[in-house]
Amino acid sequence: MAEIKRSGTNNFPCICIYIITFWNNIHISAEHEFTANYSKSLLHAVPKKLATETVVLDLSHNTISKLHTSDFRYLTKLQVLILSYNNISQLDFSVFQYNEDLEHLDLSHNNLRTLSCHPVGRLRYLDLSYNNYTAMTVCPEFSRMVQLERLGLSARRIQKSDFTVLAHLQLDSLFLGLEDLSEYSPGHLLMFNVKSLRIVLPTNTEFPVVLDLNLTDTESLELSNIQGKQVNVIKEFLSKLNKNGKLLNLTLNNIEVSWKNITVMFQYVWQSSIEYFTVHDVTILEIIPQPLSYTNTSLKALTIKDTKLKYMIFDQHAVYQTFADMNIKALTISNSQMVYMVCPSNPSSFTYLCFSNNTLSNTGFEGCNNLKLLETLILQKNQFKELDKVSSMTSHMKSLKYLDLSQNLLQYKDNQNGCYWGGNLAQLNLSFNRLSDLVFSCLPINIQVLDLQNNDIASVSEEMVELTSLKELNLASNRLTDLPGCGRFSSLRWLNVEMNSIFSQASKFLQSCENIKKLKGGHNPFTCSCELRQFINLRKNDFVELVDWPESYMCEYPDDLRGLLLKDFHVSEIVxxxxxxxxxxxxxxxxxxxxxxxxxxxxDIPWYLKMLWQWSQVKHRGWKNNTEVLVNNVEFHAFISYSECDCDWVKNVLIPNLEKEDGSIRICQHERNFVAGKSIVENIIDCIEKSYKSIFVLSPNFVQSEWCHYELYFAHHKLFSENADNLILILLESIPAYIIPAKYHQLKAVMAKRTYLEWPKEKSKQGLFWANLRASIHVKLSGNEEMRVLW
The missing domain is CATH 1.20.5 (Single alpha-helices involved in coiled-coils or other helix-helix interfaces)
Structure with missing residues (x-):
């Protein structure tokens, strides 16, 4: 399924507008589910099994030769049927008797020779032109098609009664293709009740068809194929027009004429009721300037398009002055090889001038002061090169509001003179030129709509003149790498930057373009990074409408995200x-x-770590020293020094946990191991000498015991004398430094330098405490009795 491709009668100008209007009226669904397009499908017959809901059926450009009632009987909702460019030779309108909703029927460009009419009551458009008729095919039944609005006919022979039926119809548009006319008697064209009439005149210039026209109700007339003697016929026809007629629009197509004759035609038109006069596809044979009288006229607009000159040598100034001095509102001379244009001799009434697709250059309208009423000037597709000269050209056009300079060769260089634009210029089209960033130094200050697409602009200069009135700016297809800021465009509402080289989004745009409502920025090589989030959030936060979102906005970089739609790109705020x-x-x-x-x-993890460190140090020393047997006089694993106030803990906790039943560890305790008869000091020294380690149970009570201090002194003396590591300190209770007497400097020194074990109150920690303590006294005594550490 696809939309209709109307390639049928190119000779009926109203058909395109009609189809578009008709298309809108029948409300075809967006999915085209009621449209069947079989154009150019090599069909020899109408396809079967079309959807019964079909509203529009296009069968053009095939080789269908016959139509049957069964082909369309079930298509009860059919409204548009296009059968142009086929091989249909016979047709009975009764084949459409069941298509009561049929409104548009195109049978042009077939081989129809005979036509059997059957009224189709709702038919509004019927094209039967360019078939193989000899006579004009106008059925009596046409008079019953009261809703018919547009009709296309053609024939090689016209008889007197051919148009009798048409006189009763109120047509909007009638097309007569008469270029193959071979038989005609003057007076056979009767009056038509038609608003718009188009006639392709006979190639045989002997038939003055136009002179038989009675245009009482016709408002628009188009005549084509004006050659040879037809020129004189047209002049005679125009001479009969008067200011009281209803004809408002006249178009002459495909005309070959001398300048003298076309001037005569202009003069007749000037004196008629015609308001809009168009000459299209005109070939001028010779140009000899002729005077033209500009009397009071009804003419509002003259359009001349696609002019060819047989001879290029003529008085161009005189010819152009003829156009410049016309007393009309609008003048268009397009694609006509104009080299320059002159200023009107007197204050002009022009409000609209179009000289597109010519070869005008910077000299056009130079120093012209007689175009003070001009509002619209279109100069696209010419040879203008210097923007400052163009601006000076418009400086005297006080009413100029719209200027189109697109598709020229315009440049603006820094060493050029300043720019002086008309004070009321509101819309300026400079697209498709060669302008660089410097163009922003040569813009009218009151501009509201500015088109700069397809130039060579890489950035928007921040030193430009402030354009406080600018509302729309088109910078598409340039070389921008960042979104421009709006610091100089405080009123900007619409911005187009699509098809540039924008890969990042400048923060200055987000900060300064708060008033923009629409942004067209698709088809750029976006870098999908953090900065892009701000751009995407413009739409999410309803800050701006992104035109063509989301299909035109894709990631280009990095490579792994290429082709990803921006709407699907996500990155967290924290990143x-x-x-x-x-x-x-x-x-x-x-x-x-x-x-x-x-x-x-x-x-209490620090305590565990401390204890594990101490255990590892003990194990390390054991591995390093590799002590297997001590000297013979060592009998005990450890001598315990403690205060009598702490004896309960020593006797009931410490000793039982070290001396297990297996006897692997022997403890020296003063109560049971001091020898009677020896002095206390001798016993202390003797026990320390016979013990592998000396364990001191530190507490505030220990500090107060003088004997404990002696024991610590002798043990410390052994440490230095034997270079052994024999001291083990157990901190039973915390000892504040201030309660240690000054004379016990030995205790302070030991506590400051030695690592001690803390007795944990929690039972869960006591296992590690005992493991550390046993590891520190793990050794084999001289009696080869192995001491095992119990874990």
């Missing part, structure tokens, strides 16, 4: 916001540190 990322990392670090600290405090 893109550096400050937020730092804050989150800091907060996370602080929270983690606090959590770890709380857990350490809660589970």
């Amino acid at each position: 893109c916001n550096t400050n937020l990322l730092i804050a989150v990392v800091l907060i996370t670090t602080v929270v983690l540190a606090v959590t770890v600290s709380l857990l350490c405090i809660w589970f």
Whole structure:
């Protein structure tokens, strides 16, 4: 399924407008589910099994030769049927008797020779032109088609009664293709009740068909194929027109004429009721300037398009002056090889001038002061090169509002003179030129709509004149790499930057373009990065409407995201916001540190770590020294020094946990191992000498015991004298530094330099405490009795 391709009668100008209007009226669904397009499908017959809901059926450009009632009987909702460019030779309108909704029927460009008429009551458009008729085919039944609005006919022979039926119809448009006319008697064209009439005149210039026209109700007339003697016929026809007629629009197509004759035609038109006069596809044989009287006229607009000159040598100034001095509102001379244009001799009434597709250059209208009423000037597709000269050309056009200079060769260089535009210029089209960034130094200050697409602009200069009135700016198809800021366009509402080289989105756009409502920025090589999020958020936050979103907005970089629609590109805020990322990392670090600290405090992890460190150090020393047998006089694994106030803990906890039943560890205790008769000092020294280690149970009570201090002194003396590591400190209770007497400097020194074991109150920690303590005294004594550490 696809939309209709109307390639039938190119000779009926109203058909395109009609189809578009008709298309809108029948409300075909967006999916075209009621449209069947079989154009150019090599069909020999109408296809079967078409959808019964079909509203529009296009069968043009095939080889269908016959139509049957069964072909369309079931298509009860059919409204548009296009059968142009086939081989249909016979037709009975009764084949459409069941298609009561049929409104548009195109049978042009077939081989129809005979036609059997059957009224189709709702038919509004019927084209029977360019078939193989000899006579004009106008059925009596046509008079019953009261809704018929547009009709196309052609024939090689016209008889007197051919148009009798048409006189009773109220047609909007009638087309007569008479170029193959071979038989005609003057007076056979009767009056038509038609608003728009188009006639392709006979190639045989002997038939003055136009002179038989009675245009009482016709408002628009188009005559084509004006050659040879037909020129004189047209002049005679125009001479009969008067100001009281209803004819308002006249078009002459495909005309070959001398300048003298066309001037005569202009003069007749000037004196008629015609308001809009168009000459299209005209060949001028010779140009000899003729005077033209500009009397009061009804003419509002003259259009001359596609002019060919047989001879290029003529007085161009005189010819152009003829046009410049016309007393009409609008003048169009397009594609006519104009080299330059002159200024009107007197204050002109022109409000609209179009000289597109010529070869005008910078000299056009130079110094012209007689175009003060001109509002629209179109100079596209010419040879203008210097923008400052063009601006000076318009400086005297005080009423100029719209200027089109597109598709020229315009440039503006820094060393050029300043630009002086008309003060009321509101719309300026400079697209498809050679302008660079410097163009922003040569713009009218009151401009509202500016088109600069397809130039060589790489950036918008921040030193440009402030354009406070600019509302629409088109910068499509340039060399922009960033979105421009709006610092100089405070009123900008619509911006087009599609098809540039924009890969990143400048923050200055987001900051300064708060008033933009529509942004057309598709087809750019976007880099999908953090900066792009701000661009995408423009639409999400209803900040601006992105035209052609989302299909025109894709990632180009990085390579792994190429082709991804921007609407599908997502990246988290934390990755893109550096400050937020730092804050989150800091907060996370602080929270983690606090959590770890709380857990350490809660589970007393530092204590465990300290104890594990001590155990590892003990094991390391054991492996390093590799002590298997001590000297012979060592009998005990450890001598215990403690205060009598702590004896309960030593006797009931410490000793039982070290001296197991297996006897693997022997402890020296003063109560049971001091020898009677020896002094206390001698016993202390003797026990320390016979013990592998000396264990001191430290507590505030220990500090107050003078004997404990002696024991510590002698053990410390052994440490230095034998270079041994024989001291083990157990901190039973915390000892504040201030309660240690100054004379006990030995105790302070030992506590400051030696690592000690803390007695844990929690039972869960006591296992590690005993493991550390046993590991520190793990050794084989001289009696080869193995001491095992119990874990």
